[in-house]
Amino acid sequence: MKGRYDIYRQRPGETRGSRQTFEIETPAGATLLEIFHAIQADVDPSFAYRYSCRGAICGSCAVRINGVAGLACKTQALPLAEKGVVVVDPLTNLPTIKDLVADFTAFWEAYDKVRPHLERQHEQHDDRLTWRDKLSAKHLDQLSRAVDCIKCAACLSDCPKRKLMPEYIGPQACVQLYKFYFDPRDAAHDFRVAEAAAPGGAVACDSYTNCVKVCPKDVRPLRAINFIKQDLASRSK
Amino acid sequence: MRIDQRFDFDVVIVGAGLAGLSSALTIAENHPQLKVAVLSKVHPVRSHSGAAQGGINAAVAADDRWEDHYYDTLKGGWFLADQDAVHLLSENAANAIYTFDRWGAHFDRNPDGTFAQRAFGGQRHNRTCYVADKTGHALLNTLYEQAVHKRVAVFDEWFVCSLIVDDGELLGLLAFSNKTGRLGYFAARAALLATGGAGRVFGQSSNALINTGDGMALAFRAGAALKDIEFFQIHPTGLLNGILITEGARGEGAYLVNKNGERFMQRYAPQFMELAPRDLVSRSIQREINDGRGFEGGYVHLDLRHLGAEKIKERLPQIREIAIYFAGVDPIEQPIPVRPTVHYTMGGVDVNTDCASTIRGLFAAGEASCVSVHGANRLGGNSLLEAMVFGIHTGHTIPAFLANGHQPKRSREEELVDAALADFAALFTGKATETVPVLRNEMETTMVASFGLFRHHDTMESGLQKIADLARRYRSVRVKETNLVFNSELIRALELGFMLDIAHACALASLDRRESRGSHYRDDFPQMDNPNFLRHSLVTRETDGSLKRSQKAVTIVDTQPLDTIKY
Incomplete structure (x- = not known):
């Protein structure tokens, strides 16, 4: 069938755009990203969107699909098109550069802010590493989820708190903070605690749960945030 | 510019x-x-x-x-x-x-x-x-x-x-x-x-x-x-859009089936069936497709259904997810369409x-x-x-x-940068008579047909002519959008130019290697031939634009190459 897609278009240098309607042949099995390719190849070569792996591991192609952030490559187009017009917009809580391309500058600034790297206590590798034994099963599970994060910014886009409070670092940066917060190898624990407790840190989260719903990799940012909050609470006792 | x-x-x-x-x-x-x-x-x-x-x-x-x-x-x-x-x-x-x-x-x-x-x-x-x-x-x-x-x-x-x-x-x-x-x-x-x-x-x-x-x-x-x-290494089981279904599926017992419902690996590797070496499975699938026993659109089925919902959910959750999200198929209910897919250069x-x-x-x-x-x-x-x-x-x-303080001589730098800039600007000047998606599609199809799993002098020769022709036609591609900000039209055009160069070199080197070795399999020369072809191929571009082929010895230090490879 021919699906109808209302897709946001914006010229570079401008701050507002509008939706344009495309009627695109939509076979069973086609992903929304493949619909974008078809638009670019057959209708308008200047149509801009990000892509790389088209296998949900690079995090390039997050957009808002019928108002909810998600990966275009991981979304089957036909079931959506059968229900009606498919509306596609760029991510929110970030400015738009062109069409579906969002400006990630603020996203990476929040990421950098939590100093997301292992601060080594020593400069050697660990020949034998048994610290995982010290982490509980729920932390091991959440750590594995944190590693899964592909930095697509779907969570930041749909976070209501970030919209209300732009200085809040957002769910992804909190996950990044979590990744090192409980890591026994890390030598910057005091910094992590301070960063989590700072006004725009993990404590700013109001538990809207959108981040958990939109995450294409089931990272569950809110769960990571809650683990940090619990730890902060136990310290203040 | x-x-x-x-x-x-x-x-x-x-x-x-x-x-x-x-x-x-x-x-x-x-x-x-x-x-x-x-x-x-x-x-x-x-x-x-x-x-x-x-x-x-x-x-x-x-x-x-x-x-x-x-x-x-x-x-x-x-x-x-x-x-x-x-x-x-x-x-x-x-x-x-x-x-x-x-x-x-x-x-x-x-x-x-x-x-x-x-x-x-x-x-x-x-x-x-x-x-x-x-x-x-x-x-x-x-x-x-x-x-x-x-x-x-x-x-x-x-x-x-x-x-x-x-x-x-x-x-x-x-x-x-x-x-x-x-x-x-x-x-x-x-x-x-x-x-x-x-x-x-x-x-x-x-x-x-x-x-x-x-x-x-x-x-x-x-x-x-x-x-x-x-x-180019070719993996046996990709979805139609190329995404890999790992060997783990066959490891758990999945069948490869043609349009007649046959487990065709019976014909090619009756002992190992679906778990034969990768290159053999790839060629077997392609043989079925080429001989008209594939499904319309050129693929075979990877069937997991006999494993049962429970085993699929428990042992192959990732594969199920990939099939659902990227092919729209739940392998518990339907077989997955697959075909060999180019994997590594x-x-x-x-x-x-x-x-x-x-x-x-x-x-x-x-x-x-x-x-x-x-x-x-x-x-x-x-x-x-x-x-x-x-x-x-x-x-x-x-x-x-x-460390020795190397400084390139920059006497002609300005002139050369200007020349490169002029080449770049030329992409935006004049009238286009060819479009990128059409040429790209023809290149992709040609490479699969002529330089895929089965190579033969005749198909490669016609493939080479086709690629050379595409390279000529590419000169008539122009980019309409002049703003460089996320200019997808420009990026796609530049990338196609790069790929045509590589396709051209691949075609020449493949024709020259009159043996079968690793990923390079020739119907007309099915044997590995160390005396003549244990050497690297080199392709260079001369200043006049013509491509030159040459060879280079393989560095042997301490290990004598075998004349046949068996596992």
Whole structure:
């Protein structure tokens, strides 16, 4: 069938755009990203969107699909098109550069802010590493989820708190903070605690749960945030 | 058009995957006085290294030896790999693992704390270190964390369109920013190409859409040779859009079935059936499709249904997810449409064991290069390893090259940059009579039909003519949109130009190799032929634009090549 897609278009240098309607042949099995390719190849070569792996591991192609952030490559187009017009917009809580391309500058600034790297206590590798034994099963599970994060910014886009409070670092940066917060190898624990407790840190989260719903990799940012909050609470006792 | 900004760096690295970032980080850690820039057409964490699932081979276990890894790699590559390069790869593998561990990577561990290792094909030891089934993703992100920490200067979403080379010496690179649309000239004393593979020249590929062989083509245009570019590894089971369904599905008992409902592997490997070696399974599937026993559209079925819902959910959850999200098929209810898919580029920029090309100051590492560690066929678990080992390696060899105070002669720089700029501007001038999607589609189809799993002189000859014709037609492509900000029309056009160069070189090298070896299988020459073809192929572009073919001896150090390969 021919699906109808209302897709946001914006010229570079401008701050507002509008939706344009495309009627695109939509076979069973086609992903929304493949619909974008078809638009670019057959209708308008200047149509801009990000892509790389088209296998949900690079995090390039997050957009808002019928108002909810998600990966275009991981979304089957036909079931959506059968229900009606498919509306596609760029991510929110970030400015738009062109069409579906969002400006990630603020996203990476929040990421950098939590100093997301292992601060080594020593400069050697660990020949034998048994610290995982010290982490509980729920932390091991959440750590594995944190590693899964592909930095697509779907969570930041749909976070209501970030919209209300732009200085809040957002769910992804909190996950990044979590990744090192409980890591026994890390030598910057005091910094992590301070960063989590700072006004725009993990404590700013109001538990809207959108981040958990939109995450294409089931990272569950809110769960990571809650683990940090619990730890902060136990310290203040 | 004019240059908006000139930059001056000691080293410019193109590509921010595992090879490029490892090199940059090694230089930052050991030679902080050197000014290094990393340019990538995507953000570093979007690089294709992140898609690698399986793991990294390294003889880190107490009862394993790097010498065994060395031999397994040589044999797996049908002895076409250079033995000095494979020595570097296998001996430094453990150190690469330790370096990434130090940077914070979450390698899986055994209960006693030692590195967990899994079995991979073609190796005599469980040698593959991993981070669950997301090894590349985890390492790439760890590496990026460290790069940010060490303040590596990353120019993300900058697209390099040409190298400026004078008299066989690198002067710099011409590039533009997708975000700002600014054109930059990056003067450099040395450059590293770490741009990954070129799997996208084929219509059916597991590679990311960005794997268009940019670095290979940039070097080729500047006069460097492409080595062994006829070798592309082909995986048996990809979805119709190329995404891989791992061997694990067949390992759990999935059937390969043609349109008549036959388990056709019966015909080709009655003993091993679906679990025969990869190249044999790939060729069997393609044979069925070619002989009209595939489904319309050119595929066969991978059928999991007999395993039952419970087993599929429990043992193959990832495969089920991939099928549902990317093919719209739930394997509990329906078979998955699959066909062979191009997976890896063994060939690349010809470099020596310092990763230096024949252009002074120009280096290449990782899949973009051919230092020659994979030979005619890459072993699983050796691709991330190559990127890590030779990324780190160039972090030492490039500073060593610069240590004598190397300064390229810049007397003709301005003139050459202007010429490159004029070439670039020409893409926007005049009337287009050809379009990128049409040419790209014809290239992809031609490469699959003529240089896929079964190669034969006649089909390759007609494929070569077709590619040469496409290259001619490409000159009539023009880009309408002149604003450089996320100009997808421009990017697609430049990438197609790169890919046509590589396709052309691949066609020539494939025709010349009148034997079958590794991924290169010829119906008309089905045997491996060491006396005549145990040698590298080289393709270079002359100043008049013609392509020249030559050969280079394989470096043999201590291991006599076998005349037949059996497992």
